[in-house]
Amino acid sequence: MTIVFACLEADTLGGVQQVTHTLAQGLAGRGHDVHVIGLYQAASPFHYVDSPLYEEHVISRTAVDRQGRLARCHADRRLARLLGSVQPGFAVMTSPSVVTRLARLLPDSLRTIGQYHGSYEHARDCWHLGSIRKHYPALDQAVFLSRDDAWMFSEHALLPNAWAVPNPLATWPQETATLETPRVLGVGRLEGVKRFDRLITAFARSGVPRPWELHLIGEGGELERLRVHAAEEGVADRVVIKGRVAAARMPGEYLAASIVAVTSEHEGLPIVLLEAAAHGVPAVAFDVSGGVRSAGPVLVPAGDVDAFARELARLAESQQERRRLGAAARARAGRFRLDRVLDEWEALFTHISR
Structure with missing residues (x-):
């Protein structure tokens, strides 16, 4: 199947990006057609996977906080063309900001999944909760990092589509620490x-x-x-x-x-x-x-x-x-x-x- 992951910046140093590239490589290794889209290019790009089995795309080379209205319109057209060119499957949007940007551009052939990499407590204390309440109920699924958080969003944000999938470990070490170093x-x-x-x-x-x-x-x-x-x-x-x-x-x-x-x-x-x-x-x-x-x-x-x-x-x-x-x-x-x-x-x- 086709799986598209979309981030504000897919190549910046951060936990959301590390998880996204880990999942993309893993799913591509299982034979899926996987794409990772960065809406903007990071100021200091970070490389996560040496030999990616998935396709990477950057929509705009402009920094996230420096794009004017006209440039954004052009970027949206490029993004819509890219999304329309992939086979039917799933679009995984990794944050509330990405959901608000992509939801109207996604073709009907892509089922919609909105992730939230924070906690309910954090969302409640900033603008995230309002955005999740407004935009996530219309998605096919809203995905959170723990059962506790999925339950909290379901109960307090009235989300009918909450689901929990944890972050993955990229590798499993064979060696463990001696715990002797101070x-x-x-x-x-x-x-x-x-x-x-x-x-x-x-x-x-x-x-x-x-x-x-x-x-x-x-x-x-x-x-x-x-x-x-x-x-x-x-x-x-x-x-x-x-x-x-x-x-x-x-x-x-x-x-x-x-x-x-x-x-x-x-x-x-x-x-x-x-x-x-x-x-x-x-x-x-x-x-x-x-x-x-x-x-x-x-x-x-x-x-x-x-x-x-x-x-x-x-x-x-x-x-x-x-x-x-x-x-x-x-x-x-x-x-x-x-x-x-x-x-x-x-x-x-x-x-x-x-």
Whole structure:
């Protein structure tokens, strides 16, 4: 069958994009005709798959916030021609912004699926919930990252078509971490929503002694502010900011960690939690969504930095507890293996086609 994934930017560095390319490669590997469409080109394109089995398209080379009305009309015509040229199948729109842009351009030959990669809590606190309420009921299916979130949208946004499919793991590691290296790991864009400032504060307040370090992987506009914050917290010499790390090197980062930490303001189902679990690394996370809960980290009330610090200290003090939690996390992560998630997507396509 034909499957089209559409993103605002399909080539930027982010969880939505990583999941999209992972699913596209997996479904194409099963013989489907798969297309990934980016409505705009990212300012700094990121390459996810070395030898893609699917077709990639960029509609506009203009940045998302710089396109005028005339250019957008031309882009819409190019997009409509592309969508009309593919065989009948399914269009998976990866965000509310994409749904509002594409819904009117899609041919009748493509059944419509609207994804939401955030949580109900986040949608409720911004414009997303209003857009989902307005546009998603008319789609063939609305897909969320956890059963908790699907239920919340069904109950509180009155969606009659809510469904849950989790994010997948791109690979399943054979090697697991020894959990002996004195290292806490944080992974994500260095932007405000990830709240790495809270993680640095929690690390400082935990009282975890040397030689424990906090390693941060990612790049973004908060880099210098985080360095200053680490100095103010007295841990500048124990916070290592590594910048962007190639996907091929990330398994080594997980294997060298003993704790993974997620302190985001909001999350859907962060890939970092799934990858940490697959490598047998226990995680501590703020309880901000059904997706986070489904990944099975040690949960801390959202925003409670002192409680987060206490959990970091508890895990740092006990290798036995780290190993117990790491083994449980890896066992739980099996449900996010790529083949299983692809099975769920194909079951969804069959459900819609009936």
